[in-house]
Amino acid sequence: MRVFITGASGWIGSAVVPELIGAGHQVLGLARSDTSAAALAEAGAEVRRGTLDDLDVLRSAAAESDGVIHLAFKHDVAFSGGFEDAADADRRAIDTFGEALAGSDRPFLIASGTLGLAPGRVATEQDGRPSDPVGAHFAGGPAKRLANAHATVALADRGVRSSVVRLPPTVHGDGDxxxxxxxxxxxxxxxxxxxxxxxxxxxxAVHRSDAAHLFRLALESAPAGSTLHAVADExxxxxxxxxxxxxxxxxxxxxxxxxxxxxxxxxxxxxxxxxSPASSAHTRELLDWQPTGxxxxxxxxxxxxxxxxxx
Structure with missing residues (x-):
């Protein structure tokens, strides 16, 4: 596949890129800086310059690709007090990708999180549905980001093979x-x-290499509307x-x-x-994902x- 990746030079993306290339896929990575562009080129990816706010760039890159993995998020904006603004930008990107991929049955993956889904008990892939009650920590921007995950899953009804990969709060490894x-x-x-x-x-928690492997498996074979847990340590x-x-x-x-x-x-x-422990039992069974890190x-x-x- 030819796969467009946002956040391709980030902590997760820089592991997903070689994982995909090593499996024979071609990667087109979004880069907002010269440093990111150079890192992607060195990893063997094609570079598309732009940011999450360049919706025309996102739309055209998705249209010319066989699948999309959306990993970018404006963390700098979020941690400076603008979490809602970052979540809004994320939603605009998701909606743009959904429009570009509608009716194609092409895969579209986004990254989400497990933290706080079911405080005090082990969360599963079935938790965090739109009808589920959520804690106070999901107010404001976090609530919007959870809604973005729901919107991604709903794209399955529009002919997109959409998946949400929930990451634990700790995706660890050298360089974290x-x-x-x-x-x-x-x-x-x-x-x-x-x-x-x-x-x-x-x-x-999960090692970065295991998370990258799950993104590849989901890209290749996750059913439309899947919610997956990239969890190794429960x-x-x-x-x-x-x-x-x-x-x-x-x-x-x-x-x-x-x-x-x-x-x-x-x-x-x-x-x-x-x-906030979380299980990945369903994910492991569905995609035969076995963490090794x-x-x-x-x-x-x-x-x-x-x-x-x-x-």
Whole structure:
């Protein structure tokens, strides 16, 4: 297939591109900067310059491709307080792709998330439907992003082989600058490796290589309207994560009270205390996806999260 990918030079996309090329697919990647364009060209992809706001670029790239994987999201806008604006831009891109692919039965995949779908119990691919109740953390922009996933699934009724791949909050690996890297940085800054409350709350996780493999399997064979979970570790207690970080950094490990969490963890506090394990049993059975990368704790023990420029 010839596959158009947004976010192709990002953390997930830069693993999906070689996964697809290695399986014989051609990749057309969206690049908004010279650096991204150079990285895509070096990986063997064709480059299409533009941004998520260039809807004509998205429309034409989708029209000339056999499938689309939409990974880009305006994280810089979201984390600067504009989550709703970022979600709105995401919806415009999804609607544009839906129009371009309608009636073609071509695959269209987007990335979504598992965090907070079913707090306190193991979430499945059946959770997070439009009729399901959602927590307060899904207000505003997060609610809009969940609605974007629903809109993608609904494209199956318009002749698009649409799929939503839900990623856990931790997609780990060497080079990760996401949640786990942020937790490590906070521990360094505060001089203590902390967790909220008793730290028994769980986060699912997946190695980046396993997530990329699932995107390829979904592109090739996921049924229209699928919701998939890229989950390898069903639920890793946050206290266990803090303990590994403390051991590697030589720092004490301590509980941070919920009242003090915002002061200690800043914006991350609202996410870090959620108990949000997730299963991928249906996904594994549907697509014969078998994660082979290291689990989160084993990956942390490899040491790359703790490297500094001076080491």
């Amino acid at each position: 600058n996401g949640f786990v890297a942020t937790i490590v940085a906070i521990a360094r800054e505060k001089g203590v490796s902390g967790y909220i409350g008793d730290g028994a709350n769980r986060w699912p 639920g890793v207690p946050i206290r266990s994560v803090a303990e590994v970080i403390g051991r590697h950094l030589g720092l004490p490990v301590a509980s941070i009270s919920p009242d003090d969490a915002a002061g200690h963890f800043s914006w991350l506090a609202g996410f870090l205390g959620i108990d 290291p689990g989160l704790i084993d990956d942390l023990d490899k040491g790359h999260y703790f490297a500094t420029p001076s080491t």
